[in-house]
Amino acid sequence: MTATNVDKVAVEWDELSVVRAKTLVANLVQGAMQLEARHGAIRDEWTALRRHLVDTSHPMWKVRVRQQSREEVPPLVHPTLGRPLKPWAVRPDEEGDVDDDRDAAAALFGVAGYAGPARRRRREEGEMDEATAARTLFGGEEDEEGEASSDDGEGGKPIEKPPVVPGDWDLYIERLRRKQLTKAKRAFAASQEQQAADDEERRQWHEGHRVQQEKDAEEAVAHSQRIDAAVASWAHHKDVQAMLNSLHEIFPFKDMRQCHVTDDATVKKGYMKAVRLLHPDKLLPADFSMYERMLGQHLFSTLTSAYENTAPSLSTHVTDSMFSRRLFLRRSVGTTSLRFAHTTVSIPAAETVLQAVKPTNDDAAIHVTWKDGVSSTFHRAWLRDNCTCPSCQHPTTLQRQILTSAIPLHPTGHASLYANNSVLSIDWDDVVVCSGSDCVRSEFPATWLREHAYGIPSDGYDSRHYRQQRVDTKSLWGNDFTLPSTTYDAMMDDGSGGFKDGMAQLQKFGVLLIKHTPSSMDATEAFARRIGFVLETIYGRMWTTRPVNPENAYKDTASTNLALGPHTDCTYLYEPPGLQIFNCVLQAAAANADEGASRFVDGFHVVEWLRKYAPDAFQFFCDTALPQYCVDDDVSLHVMRPLIQRDGAGNVELVRFNDYDRAPLTHLSHDQVAAYYKHHKTLWDVINAGEVVYKMDEGDMIVVDNHRVMHGRHAFQGERALIGCYIGRSEYDSRLRTLGLL
Known part of the structure; x- marks a missing residue:
């Protein structure tokens, strides 16, 4: 390549990122120095090119080298930017060999592996190639003048791009520009030595941490028998x-x-x-x-x-x-790991021990196998995201302190088992800063991994079905159902377990009869607080349902003596109350047994019947939002939701049915209105066919799952009074979880 060719170098500006621009500059400068050391005859020309490139090292640039020629060489692909470079046009030299310039282009842009005739000839003659020159610059010996020399001989492996450049990038480039190769080499070597020292310090820390964890695990096993004996002596109130x-x-x-x-x-x-x-x-x-x-x-x-x-x-x-x-109110601390704060799950012993753990082929996930043969795969990013060490999860609030965006897309680390294969431990290579401290190790008990496994592995084990078996304890019922019952004293007793038994019945059937309840608002509220906070609504916190003048209360049909068909309450709220409590303090004297009697219908049973025998109606009520409203002088509540609401997995979680609070169907199309009245008739017939009638006496209190069970009453004459309140769904579910029922 001649000086004339160098003069024809053109620089064009493009919107490259600063990082890519610096990488491109490094490759260009390194390639220029490689060629300078390889061939003494063109050293001066390439030095001039190197100076020109450094002088124009703006952070937003790219270089295109052109020559006046009709013959072009196929484009090269840049290894860092990953895109084809503009063709480098070359003119045959005096010997008719164009490979000199192609080799120069390959060295300049970091393209390894090209071996044209001229390059093979130079190797045969023992001349220094660009790979040897690069190794000499970044790792070889120096002569007294500071020029690079090599003892590596020929045929050495091409040097890879330096993983780390000196921290002071501008100083490094300035030294190269001034031909201060010796100082540049020293700066590069210093950065490499510091990186090696940091890696060794991190490795020693990980090793010390691992040894300490193994000692702790051995000590825990040594104490386990003594502690198990102590626990057995006082567990279960013995x-x-x-x-x-x-x-x-x-x-x-x-x-x-x-x-x-x-x-x-x-x-x-x-x-x-x-x-x-x-x-x-x-x-x-x-x-x-x-x-x-x-x-x-x-x-x-x-x-x-x-x-x-x-x-x-x-x-x-x-x-x-x-x-x-x-x-x-916190969940119990897991017994496998001293610092693990997730709920302990009672599952068979085979599911608490891991048999094997190994990375997947792409090393992006970890494949674990339990002792019973079941296996699951967990992405490393998912495991990193769910670490519960004190740095990633606050030990008191149990809230996350790690930002998901701070987690590498493909974190790496060494996975191992300890504590008799009951805990998976991962020592992470990537340090993630959480709340001011570093997290370098995560621990996962086998029981927690089994409960939170996701996806369906190749062996057919579905972790979602495993979890569903734990929580799907509901029993559907029809008109032959007898309300489950307990007593007020049993529900309020501290040590008999009656409260948990009663809550289990409520969770299973959606309704619970509590007999011998004191006829007071304080007693009703005291029981409600056993479950959760009393919900404030437009009716207040605690209320009494009895016939009154509608002008003196909210205009609600419940404050009359008229019959009420089966319905759920507060359908006009975005989230209706989870539980409703009725404490009968006065029952009307009636001429027959049905006057003032309560009516109950299992909404989930109705939905299941529609799904099996009237799928069109089921789909309509799942997909079509219906308007519900409540209007008074200072109240105007409106909401539009489907009658049947399902969760993300398609399971029915809420039945929102109240014909008294439904607004006009002005938003539906002509065909949808016709379909509504058709399917509503089917729905109403199924509801009435499945109702259970129970006449409450004074001292009877009934708790209803308002997301599932509809309630109503027959008409009556005289006085009838029920004290009641609402409890939010979130509080109800929380209580079930703390009792181990959900």
């Missing part, structure tokens, strides 16, 4: 004194005796005192031994479970300590 003895092993509860956890007047106070100190956030490794922390974890879970089956006290020392109250 021996309260044994529990106190375990408490004394951790804290000197000198003023806490057995009477304090058996006497109803002080039981909550004793629980409060213990749990405040036993919360995992308080048992720090620096202050407590492994045995004390493991024992404290079991005590915390047991006390929390006991409190969840205890009626909330109205005493001052409890109501004034809402922060402590929140501690009992």
